[in-house]
Amino acid sequence: MIEQWGKLTNDDFDVIDGKREQFLGKLQERQGIARDALTLPQPTHGVPGQLRVALTFDDGPRPGYTEPILSLLAQHNAKATFLVTGIMSERYPDLLRQIDAAGHEIGSHTYNHFRLNTLSEHQQIAEMVRAKVAIDGVLGKSTPRLMRPPGGHFNPQIRDMLAAVGYWPVFWTINCGAYASMPQHDAAAAIMAKMEDGAILLLHNGPDNTLDLLPALMHRLRVAGYKMVTASEIVAGAEVVSNGGPTPIEIEPYATP
Numbered sequence: 001m002i003e004q005w006g007k008l009t010n011d012d013f014d015v016i017d018g019k020r021e022q023f024l025g026k027l028q029e030r031q032g033i034a035r036d037a038l039t040l041p042q043p044t045h046g047v048p049g050q051l052r053v054a055l056t057f058d059d060g061p062r063p064g065y066t067e068p069i070l071s072l073l074a075q076h077n078a079k080a081t082f083l084v085t086g087i088m089s090e091r092y093p094d095l096l097r098q099i100d101a102a103g104h105e106i107g108s109h110t111y112n113h114f115r116l117n118t119l120s121e122h123q124q125i126a127e128m129v130r131a132k133v134a135i136d137g138v139l140g141k142s143t144p145r146l147m148r149p150p151g152g153h154f155n156p157q158i159r160d161m162l163a164a165v166g167y168w169p170v171f172w173t174i175n176c177g178a179y180a181s182m183p184q185h186d187a188a189a190a191i192m193a194k195m196e197d198g199a200i201l202l203l204h205n206g207p208d209n210t211l212d213l214l215p216a217l218m219h220r221l222r223v224a225g226y227k228m229v230t231a232s233e234i235v236a237g238a239e240v241v242s243n244g245g246p247t248p249i250e251i252e253p254y255a256t257p
């Protein structure tokens with residue numbers, strides 16, 4: 001599959017304008033996705049007797065941040081989801097491979113981290129395809145199926161575009177960055193007060209409060225009996241956003257270097 005994506009050329013992008021359907025059909029054919037398979041399934045309702053939470057880390061990989069996050073996840077025997085950009089994956093391929101080798105899930109966060117709602121559909125598709133080519137190129141396999149729009153900026157047209165190129169959007173139920181002004185233990189307690197089975201936590205693989213918060217938060221999650229799993233395990237193919245999920249909000253903690 002990666003070979004198929006790798007064959008995309010600028011000529012492919014040039015035909016998007018005015019030939020949208022043909023281009024999307026070509027992408028789907030290359031990705032081996034039938035149109036019927038793009039119908040988004042219903043959300044699941046948890047696993048009886050289990051409390052599950054997904055830790056999701058946006059914007060990486062990034063030296064100085066990815067390594068301690070991986071170390072903490074290993075200490076707690078936790079699996080997580082990393083929504084990475086294509087540009088950072090190309091810059092730090094070894095870190096991306098480390099995330100993958102540790103068994104965590106890797107999703108797309110676009111190539112450049114532009115706000116998708118400010119781009120033409122042509123540019124949106126290019127952001128998705130180039131991210132996939134970059135991530136798959138580093139890992140040597142076809143990887144991301146989940147996609148988190150930068151800053152959570154989203155609309156029905158972006159949803160349709162993602163479905164056409166074979167991605168499920170994934171948002172979050174708790175934005176941990178909202179507690180950045182609190183001491184770590186207070187922040188962890190405030191987040192735990194909102195915790196519920198199936199929660200998806202927005203954290204960052206970069207310079208925000210994630211690294212300060214994570215040890216206290218993970219400790220509390222374990223004590224409370226939560227199993228830390230990937231976002232895919234929680235959404236199980238569901239389209240979170242259209243099923244009463246969280247409303248996308250503005251989050252731009254820092255610019256990708």
Ligand SMILES: [Zn+2]
Pocket residue numbers: 058059109113150151
């Ligand atoms: Zn981001």
